[in-house]
Amino acid sequence: MISIIHYISAIRRLKESEKTVMMLGGESECQTMILAQRDMIKLEKEYYHDEVMKLAILFVIFVPFTFASLGIYYKFFH
Numbered sequence: 196m197i198s199i200i201h202y203i204s205a206i207r208r209l210k211e212s213e214k215t216v217m218m219l220g221g222e223s224e225c226q227t228m229i230l231a232q233r234d235m236i237k238l239e240k241e242y243y244h245d246e247v248m249k250l251a252i253l254f255v256i257f258v259p260f261t262f263a264s265l266g267i268y269y270k271f272f273h
Contacts, residue, residue, distance in 0.1 A: 198250060202243035209236045 212233040219225040 196250070198243050198246035202240065202247050205236060205240040205243055209233070209240055212236050 212229075216222065216225050216229060216233055219229060222230060
């Protein structure tokens with residue numbers, strides 16, 4: 196669940212980093228440290244995107260089974 200928050204944060208920071216690079220003259224004139232920081236944020240965004248997708252897949256798999264289990268419980272035991 197926390198990976199969703201980190202993913203959203205990485206998206207926002209990447210947008211701001213892109214703005215910073217453009218204000219400093221683009222990739223050709225910007226300092227390499229700023230470009231490296233932007234690249235790390237891109238990698239972080241990709242990592243958290245993968246984590247969010249894993250969470251979504253688990254959610255899609257387990258939610259129907261949970262509702263099916265509740266339906267069986269109420270049909271036979273309640």
